[in-house]
Amino acid sequence: MENTVNIFLFGKKYEVPSNLTIMTAMEYAGYRLVRGCGCRNGFCGACATIYRIKGERELHACLACQTTVADNMYIATLPFFPLLKEVYDMESITPSEAVMMQLYPEIYACVGCNACTKACTQELNVMQYIAYAQRGDFAACAEESFDCVMCGVCSSRCPAGISHPQVAMLARRINGKYVAPGCGHLEDRVREVKNGDFNELIEALMEKPIEEMKELYNNRDIEK
Numbered sequence: 001m002e003n004t005v006n007i008f009l010f011g012k013k014y015e016v017p018s019n020l021t022i023m024t025a026m027e028y029a030g031y032r033l034v035r036g037c038g039c040r041n042g043f044c045g046a047c048a049t050i051y052r053i054k055g056e057r058e059l060h061a062c063l064a065c066q067t068t069v070a071d072n073m074y075i076a077t078l079p080f081f082p083l084l085k086e087v088y089d090m091e092s093i094t095p096s097e098a099v100m101m102q103l104y105p106e107i108y109a110c111v112g113c114n115a116c117t118k119a120c121t122q123e124l125n126v127m128q129y130i131a132y133a134q135r136g137d138f139a140a141c142a143e144e145s146f147d148c149v150m151c152g153v154c155s156s157r158c159p160a161g162i163s164h165p166q167v168a169m170l171a172r173r174i175n176g177k178y179v180a181p182g183c184g185h186l187e188d189r190v191r192e193v194k195n196g197d198f199n200e201l202i203e204a205l206m207e208k209p210i211e212e213m214k215e216l217y218n219n220r221d222i223e224k
Helices: 022-028 097-103 105-109 115-119 126-135 138-144 164-179 184-194 199-206 210-218
Strands: 004-009 012-017 048-053 060-063 073-077
Touching: 004 022, 012 022, 022 073, 097 105, 097 126, 097 164, 105 126, 115 126, 126 138, 126 164, 138 164
Parallel strands: 004 073
Antiparallel strands: 004 012, 048 060, 048 073
16 A cells, blocks of 8 residues: 555554545544544534644644544544533523523633633634633624534533533524524524425425435525
């Protein structure tokens, strides 16, 4: 084989093509991925992984489906992070700083170490959006955390035990329901869908061959 690298999966050495992602390299090496494998496109956050390059001291966190293998890479996948997920009713929540104090008081124990930001697989400024949540600035928190895939790596490095992805999710929900301006034409369309105005159109689309549906999608009119 040309252009191969040596990697170590859970301590065992394998020689794999250098152009593979960590996830595909694991499958190439014979591992059957049952857990820690989801969308394979960097959206679900299920494949949180840590690795170290031989001779280096730094420990890196990444998504296995998005990271290419490197020579002498020592790899270990991570189990699901049991993030603290509080139960709340969005209809009764008030969009104030007090809701964060009530549901996720641990964010006020943040020591500003920035370990969460350094660990983020999406390179988000995690410590900053937690600071926005502390101040009750839900719009800023929602914007800063928008690309979070909830892999939980940030929380694994937090000495204060903050469940950063869940805090961000709450902020985005509050922002969407109470803070962000309404979108009239979207609300009208949702109402039309619920009323069944598009049932015939949807059924007709479902009967079309997949290739024709792809063609319709690729050539659709996109609203400016």
